[in-house]
Amino acid sequence: xxxxxxxxxxxxxxxxxxxxxxxxxxxxxxxxxxxxxxxxxxxxxxxxxxxxxxxxxxxxxxxxxxxxxxxxxxxxxxxxxxxxxxxxxxxxxxxxxxxxxxxxxxxxxxxxxxxxxxxxxxxxxxxxxxxxxxxxxxxxxxxxxxxxxxxxxxxxxxxxxxxxxxxxxxxxxxxxxxxxxxxxxxxxxxxxxxxxxxxxxxxxxxxxxxxxxxxxxxxxxxxxxxxxxxxxxxxxxxxxxxxxxxxxxxxxxxxxxxxxxxxxxxxxxxxxxxxxxxxxxxxxxxxxxxxxxxxxxxxxxxxxxxxxxxxxxxxxxxxxxxxxxxxxxxxxxxxxxxxxxxxxxxxxxxxxxxxxxxxxxxxxxxxxxxxxxxxxxxxxxxxxxxxxx
Amino acid sequence: xxxxxxxxxxxxxxxxxxxxxxxxxxxxxxxxxxxxxxxxxxxxxxxxxxxxxxxxxxxxxxxxxxxxxxxxxxxxxxxxxxxxxxxxxxxx
Numbered sequence: 001x002x003x004x005x006x007x008x009x010x011x012x013x014x015x016x017x018x019x020x021x022x023x024x025x026x027x028x029x030x031x032x033x034x035x036x037x038x039x040x041x042x043x044x045x046x047x048x049x050x051x052x053x054x055x056x057x058x059x060x061x062x063x064x065x066x067x068x069x070x071x072x073x074x075x076x077x078x079x080x081x082x083x084x085x086x087x088x089x090x091x092x093x094x095x096x097x098x099x100x101x102x103x104x105x106x107x108x109x110x111x112x113x114x115x116x117x118x119x120x121x122x123x124x125x126x127x128x129x130x131x132x133x134x135x136x137x138x139x140x141x142x143x144x145x146x147x148x149x150x151x152x153x154x155x156x157x158x159x160x161x162x163x164x165x166x167x168x169x170x171x172x173x174x175x176x177x178x179x180x181x182x183x184x185x186x187x188x189x190x191x192x193x194x195x196x197x198x199x200x201x202x203x204x205x206x207x208x209x210x211x212x213x214x215x216x217x218x219x220x221x222x223x224x225x226x227x228x229x230x231x232x233x234x235x236x237x238x239x240x241x242x243x244x245x246x247x248x249x250x251x252x253x254x255x256x257x258x259x260x261x262x263x264x265x266x267x268x269x270x271x272x273x274x275x276x277x278x279x280x281x282x283x284x285x286x287x288x289x290x291x292x293x294x295x296x297x298x299x300x301x302x303x304x305x306x307x308x309x310x311x312x313x314x315x316x317x318x319x320x321x322x323x324x325x326x327x328x329x330x331x332x333x334x335x336x337x338x339x340x341x342x343x344x345x346x347x348x349x350x351x352x353x354x355x356x357x358x359x360x361x362x363x364x365x366x367x368x369x370x371x372x373x374x375x376x377x378x379x380x381x382x383x384x385x386x387x388x389x
Numbered sequence: 390x391x392x393x394x395x396x397x398x399x400x401x402x403x404x405x406x407x408x409x410x411x412x413x414x415x416x417x418x419x420x421x422x423x424x425x426x427x428x429x430x431x432x433x434x435x436x437x438x439x440x441x442x443x444x445x446x447x448x449x450x451x452x453x454x455x456x457x458x459x460x461x462x463x464x465x466x467x468x469x470x471x472x473x474x475x476x477x478x479x480x481x
Contacts, residue, residue, distance in 0.1 A: 098400035157399060194399045205403040217394035218401040224394070 001244075006176045008136070008169035011143035012078070012104040012162070013038035014176075017048055018184040019150055022073035022191065025053035025064035030116045031166040032080040032106035039078070058083035062090040062101075069099035070206050072196035074150065076101070080166060081108035081122045088126065091159075095130025096222055097206060098194050100153030100160075103131075104146055107267065107318075108166040109354045117355020118166035120266065121319040123295075124328045130222055132160040132229055133296040137252070137270045139164065139174040141293075144246055147184055151236045154192040156229045165268040167355065179244060187243060229297045250299035252291035253306050255281060259288025260311040261370045264333050266292045269316060269351075269358055276363040287367050292329070303336035310344045312374040313337075314366055316385075318352045326350070326382040347373065351385040362386055410458075414441065418461030420476040422454055428473035435465035435474065 006014065013035045016024070024043075028036040043052040051068075055061045061077050069075045079087065084105060094101050109115040110122055123133055132152060136142035142164040149160040164170055179187075197206055210218060234249055241247030254274050256262055265273050270291040280287040290306050292299070307313055315334075317327025325331070330348035337343040349366050352358045362385050373379045398404055431451050436444040443459040445452040454465075466474040 096401065195402055202404070203406040205406075205408070206400070208401070208403055210401055213391060214397070214401075217392070217397055220394040221397060221399070 001180065002178045004176050004178050005173050006139060006143075006178075007034070007171050007173050008139035008142045008164040009034035009106070009171065010038060011139045011174075011176050011178075012146050012164065013042070014178060015143050015146040015184075016076055016078075016104065017042045018179065018181050019074070019076065019147065019188065020048045021050050021076045023051045023053065023065070023068035023075045024077060025055050025061045025068070025075075026077045027055050027058050027061045027079070027083060029058070029080050029083040031108055031170040032078050032083070032104065034170070035078040035104050035106070058086040059090060062087040062094060065101045066090060066094050066097065066099060069094070069101050069193070070097065070196070071198050072191070072193040074154075074191035075099075076104070076150075078104040078106075080106040081110055081116075084122045084126055085110060088129070091126055091129040091131060093207070094159045096218065098157040098222070098225065100150075100157055100193065102146065102149045102153055102159065103161040104142075105161045105163040106166045106170045107163050115354040116166070118168050119318045119353045119355065120163075121353075123161065123163050124319045124321070126161070127296060127328065130158065130226065131296065132156065132158050132226075132233070132294070134160065134162045134233075134294055135266045135292065136162065136164045136169065137268060137291060137293075139169050139172070140176050140246070141248070142169060143176055143178070144240060144244075144248065147179070147187065148236045148240050148248065150188055152229070152233050155232045155236070156225055157194045158225050158229060163267070168268045177246075183244070187240070226297045230294075230299060230301075233294055248293065249302075250294045251302040251306060252293050254289040254291065256288035256290055256306055258286060260286040261314070261367060261374055262288045262290055262307060262310045263314045263316055263363070263366065263370070264290045264292060264307070264329065265316045266295070266329065267318065269318065269363075272358060272360055273316075273363050276360050276367065279360075279364070280367055285367070285371065295329075295332075298332060298336065300336050303333060304340060307333070307337060307344065308340045312370045313344050313346045314370045315346060315348050316366070317348060317350045320350055320353060330382070345373065346381075347379060348382045349385045350383070356386050358386060413457045414460050415457045418459060419479055420461045420463065421456065421479055422459065422461070422463070422465050422474045423477050424451065424453055425473045425475065428471050430471055430473075432470060434468045434470060438464050438468045440464065
């Protein structure tokens with residue numbers, strides 16, 4: 001193990017170097033540009049044996065990844081925001097063909113208006129594409145999750161995107177514990193692929209026309225793979241912990257057990273919010289936090305177990321779902337708690353769009369409003385924190 | 390009986406080569422080609438142009454149509470230099 005000062009971009013690129021994928025097809029985009037740039041340097045310097053395909057667009061990047069993965073290769077790429085949006089149609093193909101591709105994704109707002117800073121609208125846009133989604137609280141987790149993602153993808157035979165918040169993590173330097181190359185190699189083992197088109201003794205057809213009489217069965221099968229993914233993610237997170245000392249699960253509860261008021265949060269904001277929880281605890285206020293590490297598959301059991309007995313819950317969304325009723329995480333958590341007979345009231349806080357900073361004082365305000373609601377005060381269901389009225 | 394979702398191979402792949410012969414497209418047809426053998430000169434233009442490999446040829450002679458796969462596009466009738474193929478309405 002080595003200690004290095006790395007940004008999330010550098011840490012994810014370093015993980016890719018250690019994974020040494022067979023193929024990387026990528027197109028650079030802010031704020032994920034450095035991942036591709038660093039990886040291209042590793043290729044040029046002979047530090048990896050990867051076939052690097054510098055494509056002309058993200059649509060082509062994912063298409064090349066699909067072709068390589070169908071051939072049986074271990075495949076990775078990296079993108080952000082508009083790049084992920086441009087991949088949109090091929091994301092579904094990667095998932096439905098059950099190809100274990102991994103994306104290092106840096107969360108950035110979607111245009112318009114054009115913006116390069118963090119929010120989660122890009123990966124929420126790919127929420128229903130059939131990809132496993134893992135969100136990172138910090139750069140260490142981004143590094144660790146990229147390594148785990150390869151193993152998860154190759155056991156679930158589903159593609160995985162690991163995200164880190166644009167600029168907040170991607171460009172901020174942090175102390176990172178980097179594993180030895182050999183440790184990563186041993187942890188991952190040989191690539192596992194669902195099939196290969198290169199076995200000429202057993203020819204197969206990949207991506208045939210699939211009409212009314214079979215399409216439904218194939219989608220049912222894909223849905224089952226997603227349904228069975230949570231124990232795989234947990235198993236890989238546990239094995240990673242046993243080997244390297246950092247354990248990961250589907251969700252990350254913080255001082256939640258005896259909390260009366262809880263916020264649900266994703267990504268780097270969790271770090272700030274944990275500080276606020278500590279401060280409130282010192283003041284004797286029973287505050288807690290649930291960080292959603294995995295959004296797809298939706299960890300329904302963990303949502304229910306961790307939140308069912310809370311008095312009031314606030315869901316913090318770094319995306320506006322444009323549904324007319326709050327952000328996308330809000331509706332997911334609200335739906336998840338529906339079967340709890342006396343489910344707690346849930347309030348939504350949309351914040352941080354386009355990289356707007358979220359300050360500890362603002363999270364403290366959110367908790368104050370939630371404690372007021374717990375005491376009987378009426379507050380709106382959907383709230384915007386940090387926007388100018 | 391077609392397979393259920395638990396029995397199908399992963400990723401919607403087809404594990405068998407040349408399986409498209411099993412996908413019969415003949416019932417898409419509204420008009421069908423009919424051969425007048427007396428006019429036919431066995432030039433095999435129909436065989437060359439048929440997009441669905443539905444012209445039956447034996448020993449270099451045009452023998453008729455594979456109706457289980459012919460979609461009734463009429464290209465054979467259009468290309469036939471001696472007008473030996475007629476498109477007639479399918480009887481239901």
